[in-house]
């Protein structure tokens with residue numbers, strides 16, 4: 370006989386009270402609730418409040434467990450903000466690591482969806498997620514991919530320029546950071562003057578930034 374704490378298998382549920390786990394159907398349903406007398410920070414002003422307005426159940430999709438999808442039915446509180454100067458009268462508490470505002474997936478699953486989207490894009494990503502028991506359309510995978518913030522753009526030390534044919538006499542130009550091999554920008558046409566203007570503009574921006582630092 371082996372008894373394992375649920376929070377060991379699902380550490381993101383450690384901050385809530387798990388009421389039941391129903392594994393009798395094709396989906397594992399975990400019912401849980403947040404603790405009643407723990408203050409939560411207002412999403413508007415950040416001031417903690419424990420003054421409960423009401424409760425409602427959020428349905429969160431989580432990463433699959435034992436080859437079956439997991440649904441978390443989490444009872445959360447809507448609280449009054451006790452700061453009279455705050456624009457929010459009420460707010461809904463968030464559980465770090467488990468809930469994100471307006472998000473119906475846990476951060477664990479959301480990270481998986483984004484990683485699959487980066488690696489396989491829409492159609493391939495949706496197929497891979499289906500294998501992982503996550504039912505999302507290719508459009509949803511793409512929309513999640515487009516929501517990921519881009520890393521800050523670094524000035525490339527070595528610039529690669531590639532002109533290519535889109536169709537017939539329509540051309541495109543791709544600029545690539547030759548060090549990281551990541552694309553920088555793409556524009557229609559293969560005009561040398563356009564490239565020269567871009568490079569001069571980049572040099573002027575760099576010179577301005579250098580003057581600011583000095």
Ligand SMILES: [Zn+2]
Nearest residue numbers: 411414450455
């Ligand atoms: Zn507030």
